Amino acid sequence: MASIPSMCVPKIKAESVKQFLIQNKVFRFGVRPDHSQDFVFFPITQKLSPILLSKLKKSSSKIKQSMHTFPEKEPLQSLNLKDSLKNQLSSEELSHLISAYDIVGSIAVIQVPKELMNRKSLIAKTVLKINHSIQTVCMITGGHSGKYRIQPVKLLAGKKTTETVYKEHNCLFKMDIAKVFFSPRLSFERARINDLIQPNEVIGSFFSGVGPYSIIFAKNSNTQRVYSVELNPSAVKYHKLNNKLNKVEEKVELLKGDVHKIVPKYLKGTCDRIVMPLPETGELFLDEAFAALKPEGGMIHFYTFAPRADLYSHAVSELEKVAKKFNRKIKIVRNEICRTFSASVVQIVLDVSVSEP
Numbered sequence: 001m002a003s004i005p006s007m008c009v010p011k012i013k014a015e016s017v018k019q020f021l022i023q024n025k026v027f028r029f030g031v032r033p034d035h036s037q038d039f040v041f042f043p044i045t046q047k048l049s050p051i052l053l054s055k056l057k058k059s060s061s062k063i064k065q066s067m068h069t070f071p072e073k074e075p076l077q078s079l080n081l082k083d084s085l086k087n088q089l090s091s092e093e094l095s096h097l098i099s100a101y102d103i104v105g106s107i108a109v110i111q112v113p114k115e116l117m118n119r120k121s122l123i124a125k126t127v128l129k130i131n132h133s134i135q136t137v138c139m140i141t142g143g144h145s146g147k148y149r150i151q152p153v154k155l156l157a158g159k160k161t162t163e164t165v166y167k168e169h170n171c172l173f174k175m176d177i178a179k180v181f182f183s184p185r186l187s188f189e190r191a192r193i194n195d196l197i198q199p200n201e202v203i204g205s206f207f208s209g210v211g212p213y214s215i216i217f218a219k220n221s222n223t224q225r226v227y228s229v230e231l232n233p234s235a236v237k238y239h240k241l242n243n244k245l246n247k248v249e250e251k252v253e254l255l256k257g258d259v260h261k262i263v264p265k266y267l268k269g270t271c272d273r274i275v276m277p278l279p280e281t282g283e284l285f286l287d288e289a290f291a292a293l294k295p296e297g298g299m300i301h302f303y304t305f306a307p308r309a310d311l312y313s314h315a316v317s318e319l320e321k322v323a324k325k326f327n328r329k330i331k332i333v334r335n336e337i338c339r340t341f342s343a344s345v346v347q348i349v350l351d352v353s354v355s356e357p
């Protein structure tokens with residue numbers, strides 16, 4: 001095969017960079033990634049823009065963009081969904097097809113627009129046929145909602161289960177995607193924060209779900225202790241199981257309940273770093289984040305939704321209000337978009353350093 005653009009990535013960063021390339025629509029499907037002893041080569045559709053490249057390089061200076069000759073192997077089964085359906089759907093139908101989908105372990109989670117509802121079974125069976133690692137295909141039937149932020153799904157094809165095991169950053173996560181929140185799209189963000197953790201830090205992992213942030217930190221960095229706080233009984237059940245599966249029970253303490261109640265009772269003044277991955281209502285928990293930090297301060301990773309037209313001013317003013325109330329000084333050390341939510345709304349993250357005035 002001729003030489004094509006690729007990203008050369010240290011193996012330890014491979015999963016998160018792959019997610020990042022997929023999300024930014026530059027991952028080239030249909031060419032099998034290659035590897036050397038320490039690096040993985042991902043095929044990409046075009047050279048990355050300087051902004052995307054510098055974002056990636058912040059996670060590891062060893063990440064490089066290069067031309068790479070991918071070895072000829074039997075063609076990948078994961079063909080493009082649109083190509084695979086072109087003889088079975090009309091061009092009008094193909095124009096409505098959403099060919100990108102999330103994969104959580106052995107489950108593909110697809111979106112079917114209303115124009116293609118009567119074709120959903122064909123689409124689901126095609127996903128199964130073209131991707132041999134997938135055993136189940138589910139369709140999203142609504143947005144994330146309720147206090148547990150669960151997304152309703154309907155089984156369409158394959159094994160009749162919504163339980164699976166997903167792998168990320170050397171860790172395994174068992175979960176039932178119909179009963180808990182989970183997004184593989186935040187993989188890059190989890191790796192980014194993991195790399196900021198200093199030896200012996202105590203971390204408050206609010207809204208911990210089935211444990212992705214907490215377990216990745218406990219397993220891949222030198223934390224002293226991670227306190228997970230989670231409300232959803234199903235997420236708590238899987239988090240407990242995942243602590244065992246990843247052998248981090250000694251380091252991760254799982255506190256079941258509401259952040260509003262758990263922090264004043266158990267976590268006041270104990271943490272060096274807080275992660276707050278609840279973008280819908282995170283700002284209602286800023287008091288708890290400030291209260292959980294050690295008296296000398298620390299770092300808060302605050303996630304929220306924001307309109308593209310005005311990304312940071314609301315979040316910064318909320319942070320300043322709470323800082324004033326707690327008599328703390330804050331410095332925004334980083335702010336960026338970490339996920340697109342809709343055409344006009346994005347999820348942002350602010351890394352906030354908190355110190356004594």
Ligand SMILES: C[S@@+](CC[C@H](N)C(=O)[O-])C[C@H]1O[C@@H](n2cnc3c(N)ncnc32)[C@H](O)[C@@H]1O
Pocket residue numbers: 147148149181182183186206207208209210211212213229230231232235257258259260277278279
């Ligand atoms: C957006 S999800 C993030 C889950 C996980 N951190 C992840 O990235 O997969 C938010 C989680 O916070 C939990 N949650 C919502 N309100 C909560 C509260 N007041 N106290 C503790 N957990 C809460 C939900 O049940 C849900 O699992």
